[in-house]
Amino acid sequence: xxxxxxxxQNRIEGLEAGADDYLVKPFEPKELLLRINAILRRMPQVKxxxxxxxxxxxxxxxxxxxxxxxWRGAEPVKLTAQEYKLLSYLMHHKGKVVSRTELIEHIYxxxxxxxxxxxxxxxxxxxxKLPAGLIETxxxxxxxxxxxxxxxx
Numbered sequence: 001x002x003x004x005x006x007x008x009q010n011r012i013e014g015l016e017a018g019a020d021d022y023l024v025k026p027f028e029p030k031e032l033l034l035r036i037n038a039i040l041r042r043m044p045q046v047k048x049x050x051x052x053x054x055x056x057x058x059x060x061x062x063x064x065x066x067x068x069x070x071w072r073g074a075e076p077v078k079l080t081a082q083e084y085k086l087l088s089y090l091m092h093h094k095g096k097v098v099s100r101t102e103l104i105e106h107i108y109x110x111x112x113x114x115x116x117x118x119x120x121x122x123x124x125x126x127x128x129k130l131p132a133g134l135i136e137t138x139x140x141x142x143x144x145x146x147x148x149x150x151x152x153x
Contacts, residue, residue, distance in 0.1 A: 002027070056091040059147035060131055063091055077129050082107055086122050090135065090145040099142035 001014045006024035014022045021035050056063045062071040068084065070077040079087065085107045090098060100119050107119075123143060127135055136144045 002032075056088075056094075058091055058094055058145060059134060061134065063088065072130060079126075079129065082118075083122055083126055083129075086119070087126055087130075090143065094145045094147075097138045097141045097144045102142070 001019040001022045002025065003010070003014070003022070004025045005014075011022045011024075020039050023032060023035060054064065054066050056065065060073045061077075063069070064071075065088065070079055070084070070087070086103060089103060089106045103119050123135055123137075134145060134147065136146050138144055
């Protein structure tokens with residue numbers, strides 16, 4: 001609960017009514033964020049997401065999320081920050097079609113020019129650095145990360 005009522009009895013009633021937390025106005029935004037994060041850590045679906053694999057594989061490509069390293073076989077691959085974001089998102093959704101809009105929303109701030117062709121530019125750069133056929137264009141829908149010949153799924 002976020003409220004102006006800060007008396008002890010108000011807090012008790014709010015918590016007894018089922019609130020996970022009780023924050024009285026005025027408050028510090030940092031405190032609110034910390035309380036939200038504490039609640040999220042206790043949620044099962046958030047815990048499951050935090051236990052996601054730390055190394056993603058697709059064919060000959062291996063992406064170590066914690067280290068921010070990408071490997072093509074035994075060779076390291078250097079990417080820009082935006083290329084890492086795009087590839088990471090595709091790898092987390094491998095086999096699924098991801099729309100251009102979804103990629104823009106993941107990579108950029110809200111006020112980004114959605115008519116820009118930067119996603120296409122990043123995909124083109126990634127295709128030059130990765131094995132052929134790894135990033136498939138699904139006409140009119142978006143992109144799909146797929147291991148060539150079904151290898152390494």
